[in-house]
Amino acid sequence: MFVLGIDPGLSRCGYGCVEHGRKPRAVAAGVIRTDPQTERPIRLAEMQQEVRALIREFEPQVVAIERVLFQHNVSTAMSVGMASGIIMAEAASAGCVVVEYSPNEVKESVAGWGGADKDEVGAMVQTLLDLPKRLSPADAADAVAVALCHLARVPARSSRAMVGRNGGTRS
Amino acid sequence: MFVLGIDPGLSRCGYGCVEHGRKPRAVAAGVIRTDPQTERPIRLAEMQQEVRALIREFEPQVVAIERVLFQHNVSTAMSVGMASGIIMAEAASAGCVVVEYSPNEVKESVAGWGGADKDEVGAMVQTLLDLPKRLSPADAADAVAVALCHLARVPARSSRAMVGRNGGTRS
Numbered sequence: 001m002f003v004l005g006i007d008p009g010l011s012r013c014g015y016g017c018v019e020h021g022r023k024p025r026a027v028a029a030g031v032i033r034t035d036p037q038t039e040r041p042i043r044l045a046e047m048q049q050e051v052r053a054l055i056r057e058f059e060p061q062v063v064a065i066e067r068v069l070f071q072h073n074v075s076t077a078m079s080v081g082m083a084s085g086i087i088m089a090e091a092a093s094a095g096c097v098v099v100e101y102s103p104n105e106v107k108e109s110v111a112g113w114g115g116a117d118k119d120e121v122g123a124m125v126q127t128l129l130d131l132p133k134r135l136s137p138a139d140a141a142d143a144v145a146v147a148l149c150h151l152a153r154v155p156a157r158s159s160r161a162m163v164g165r166n167g168g169t170r171s
Numbered sequence: 172m173f174v175l176g177i178d179p180g181l182s183r184c185g186y187g188c189v190e191h192g193r194k195p196r197a198v199a200a201g202v203i204r205t206d207p208q209t210e211r212p213i214r215l216a217e218m219q220q221e222v223r224a225l226i227r228e229f230e231p232q233v234v235a236i237e238r239v240l241f242q243h244n245v246s247t248a249m250s251v252g253m254a255s256g257i258i259m260a261e262a263a264s265a266g267c268v269v270v271e272y273s274p275n276e277v278k279e280s281v282a283g284w285g286g287a288d289k290d291e292v293g294a295m296v297q298t299l300l301d302l303p304k305r306l307s308p309a310d311a312a313d314a315v316a317v318a319l320c321h322l323a324r325v326p327a328r329s330s331r332a333m334v335g336r337n338g339g340t341r342s
Contacts, residue, residue: 039263070245085256085257086257089212093216
């Protein structure tokens with residue numbers, strides 16, 4: 001089973017694809033960027049194309065997205081929410097199971113406590129996936145952490161049960 | 172030129188297509204609904220399909236969307252923002268010009284003042300488009316009002332200049 005973790009954003013959207021197994025394995029991680037100088041609708045359309053391409057490439061059974069919280073900057077929160085909505089729609093259209101986790105749930109699951117900072121999350125992602133070095137940029141590591149959070153919460157039996165919804169049997 | 176006005180929402184998303192001319196003409200108006208009992212990602216995917224079908228059918232040069240404001244219900248505002256983001260991405264992908272107007276701008280433009288209620292907006296939409304009766308439900312009238320707001324703000328010359336961006340010359 002492949003889980004695509006997403007740390008949503010419009011300027012930088014982290015993604016990390018993790019394969020489920022006895023030990024989780026990182027398949028891909030990176031960041032989709034859009035130019036803040038470009039009009040928002042165009043940026044959202046670019047984001048949609050990139051996410052669609054990612055889902056086509058990795059065929060994840062599950063897309064796990066970090067929940068958007070209301071920050072001090074209302075306009076930023078709304079842009080992140082818009083990007084998040086587009087990713088959810090693309091994932092559901094492709095037949096993926098879509099799940100959301102709060103930032104605290106992700107940190108608690110990966111680093112052991114909800115107050116962990118980006119540095120601690122990055123270090124734990126490196127350890128859990130047995131990577132030679134830290135994932136960079138931090139948005140990519142955060143996205144992998146969302147995928148790991150999902151895997152930690154789903155027992156092997158129920159994650160296999162989910163596979164059927166996408167018709168795939170890659171795990 | 173066709174302008175597709177959108178009053179965004181996830182449970183009810185109003186749309187209204189208005190043809191630009193000496194006198195604006197309503198081409199279509201209605202509401203896209205999704206079931207609140209269904210999971211949000213599935214609803215967003217349904218919304219995306221419906222909006223894509225609308226844009227294919229009417230080939231608007233401009234999609235005018237009412238801007239999402241932060242209401243008391245944060246969760247509702249986020250769902251409306253997600254739906255709005257999906258509509259913007261679909262419109263930009265189809266080559267439409269995408270514009271946003273605040274609720275106050277729409278009311279001011281159509282009913283003469285920003286504090287107008289739904290009833291006054293509905294009555295003015297009926298008058299401006301010379302309709303035999305009020306548009307129903309109110310979300311459809313609100314969406315038409317967004318399209319009329321755009322037409323009122325764009326002088327004929329600049330709206331013709333926009334036509335080229337979608338390759339269409341329906342007006």
